[in-house]
Amino acid sequence: MTAHSDTEHGQHASLTGYFAVWIALLIGTALTYYAAKLDLGVFNAAVALIIATTKALLVALFFMHLKGAGEKLLKLVVVSTIFFLMILLALSMVDYGTRYFPGHLWS
Amino acid sequence: MRVTNRRPRLSDSQTISSQAMASHSHSHNPALLHHFATEEQQRNSASFGMWIFLATEVMFFGGLFCAYLIYRRLYFGDFAAASASIDAALGGTNTAVLICSSLTVVLAIWAAQTSRRAMLIAMLVLTMLFGCAFLGIKAKEYKDKFDEHHVPGATFSFEHEEVPGHPGEYANPRHAEIFFALYFIMTGLHAIHMIIGLGLFTWLLWMAWKGRFTPEYHTPLEIGGLYWHFVDIVWIYLFPLLYLIDRHK
Numbered sequence: 001m002t003a004h005s006d007t008e009h010g011q012h013a014s015l016t017g018y019f020a021v022w023i024a025l026l027i028g029t030a031l032t033y034y035a036a037k038l039d040l041g042v043f044n045a046a047v048a049l050i051i052a053t054t055k056a057l058l059v060a061l062f063f064m065h066l067k068g069a070g071e072k073l074l075k076l077v078v079v080s081t082i083f084f085l086m087i088l089l090a091l092s093m094v095d096y097g098t099r100y101f102p103g104h105l106w107s
Numbered sequence: 108m109r110v111t112n113r114r115p116r117l118s119d120s121q122t123i124s125s126q127a128m129a130s131h132s133h134s135h136n137p138a139l140l141h142h143f144a145t146e147e148q149q150r151n152s153a154s155f156g157m158w159i160f161l162a163t164e165v166m167f168f169g170g171l172f173c174a175y176l177i178y179r180r181l182y183f184g185d186f187a188a189a190s191a192s193i194d195a196a197l198g199g200t201n202t203a204v205l206i207c208s209s210l211t212v213v214l215a216i217w218a219a220q221t222s223r224r225a226m227l228i229a230m231l232v233l234t235m236l237f238g239c240a241f242l243g244i245k246a247k248e249y250k251d252k253f254d255e256h257h258v259p260g261a262t263f264s265f266e267h268e269e270v271p272g273h274p275g276e277y278a279n280p281r282h283a284e285i286f287f288a289l290y291f292i293m294t295g296l297h298a299i300h301m302i303i304g305l306g307l308f309t310w311l312l313w314m315a316w317k318g319r320f321t322p323e324y325h326t327p328l329e330i331g332g333l334y335w336h337f338v339d340i341v342w343i344y345l346f347p348l349l350y351l352i353d354r355h356k
Contacts, residue, residue, distance in 0.1 A: 015217060022210040029202045029346075033195065036351035044355065048347035056340045063213050064336045065329075071151055074158055081162040085169045092173050096180065 028055045138324035184270035185282035187353035198350035208237035212332045219325035231312045259288045272356035
């Protein structure tokens with residue numbers, strides 16, 4: 001019960017933290033919008049994805065309470081989710097990225 | 108044995124058999140189900156189950172993101188032209204609306220943890236209002252696309268739309284149609300998740316109204332919140348990927 005009331009206390013104290021995360025997310029949204037209007041060459045997509053991933057991390061860590069979650073099992077689920085998503089995306093893109101299509105595909 | 112089949116209700120405290128009372132006399136929380144040792148174990152099991160479900164959701168949306176990446180790479184110019192036809196200001200506003208709704212969700216959970224019933228109800232209502240605002244803006248966006256004949260199908264039309272940064276070069280309507288198909292499937296699936304979320308929050312509001320949530324027992328709020336935040340995260344990725352392709356040209 002001691003550990004339980006400790007985590008409860010930690011969550012209570014973070015009300016200002018919630019507002020800070022909220023402000024950061026709104027700034028991130030504005031940044032995404034205006035960064036897209038700048039010509040960053042090949043880095044436009046990378047910048048957009050980095051901002052989006054930062055925002056997603058903020059939501060997952062602070063709003064979904066992943067930060068401070070004690071159970072290792074839960075962290076394992078999150079890490080393996082990202083791992084399998086990366087297998088899906090990375091291996092598919094490696095496949096399509098290294099194929100040679102004579103002429104144009106499906107035209 | 109009757110007790111084990113019942114849902115956890117605070118009002119059940121009177122109906123718990125003397126046998127169950129004896130085994131739980133140390134905690135005396137009627138919301139604690141029979142097969143869990145402690146409240147913390149029950150709460151951890153519930154959130155673990157929700158995270159497993161969210162893992163399947165990530166793979167569900169992941170397949171669509173994968174299809175998007177493959178076609179975006181193949182038909183980048185056509186995708187940029189199609190993306191430029193969508194109102195990015197509406198999409199940006201919707202992102203802000205969803206972020207605000209995520210804040211009200213965590214504030215609702217905080218209110219339940221600190222026994223603030225009025226604040227809890229207010230935050231749940233605000234969350235649902237933000238959710239409805241999101242769907243309203245989405246409906247406006249869809250209406251524009253229907254008016255412009257940008258909906259894949261028999262009346263689809265995307266003729267003489269210039270590829271951004273390539274004056275005089277027109278986008279291939281067939282390839283733009285693939286973008287719009289992905290746009291409608293991905294944002295549509297996201298909107299369906301929002302509608303389901305609104306349903307969940309109606310139920311949570313009902314429970315909160317009846318005073319079911321206490322600092323000791325508010326697991327449904329946390330589980331519903333996890334779902335709502337996940338839907339928010341999906342949108343955080345959808346916004347730059349669908350609305351902001353090559354906007355600088």
